[in-house]
Amino acid sequence: MSTAEAPEEPDGGAPDESDGPHPTQDLDDTVHQRVRLGVLTVAREADRVEFGFLKGQLGVTDGNLSRHLKVLEESGLVAVAKGYAGRRPRTWISLTPQGARALDRELRALRELVRRLDSYRPPTEPPTA
Numbered sequence: 001m002s003t004a005e006a007p008e009e010p011d012g013g014a015p016d017e018s019d020g021p022h023p024t025q026d027l028d029d030t031v032h033q034r035v036r037l038g039v040l041t042v043a044r045e046a047d048r049v050e051f052g053f054l055k056g057q058l059g060v061t062d063g064n065l066s067r068h069l070k071v072l073e074e075s076g077l078v079a080v081a082k083g084y085a086g087r088r089p090r091t092w093i094s095l096t097p098q099g100a101r102a103l104d105r106e107l108r109a110l111r112e113l114v115r116r117l118d119s120y121r122p123p124t125e126p127p128t129a
Contacts, residue, residue, distance in 0.1 A: 023113040023116055024109070024113060026105065026108070026109035027110075030077070030102075031105075031106045035058055037106070038058045039072060039093065042058070043094060043099070048081070048092040049092065069093060072099070076099070077095070077096060077098060077099035077103075079093070079095075080092070
């Protein structure tokens, strides 16, 4: 079993705590969930997106997508509009300004996490005899 310890700085000390909190502290649980993150990113790519399209893109059931949309709508991150296309009922989803900001914050946190991991170099261990 291994244990995690703070990586050492080049001078042999622990990392400077002034670097701020770990990037995972900036992840938003509402946004970060896989389906909800998918909804927000697909909605970012269009003015509005149709429920059936989202369902197919994300590979989820009607009920599953509906539940996630309810969470996002109640959080003010998406707007849901119901209407008709011809005689068929349709549901359209669009990203709100608040949703766009939340997605931007999430992406910044993920980029910082990747940057941090990409720049980490494990200490070299002396060869064993």
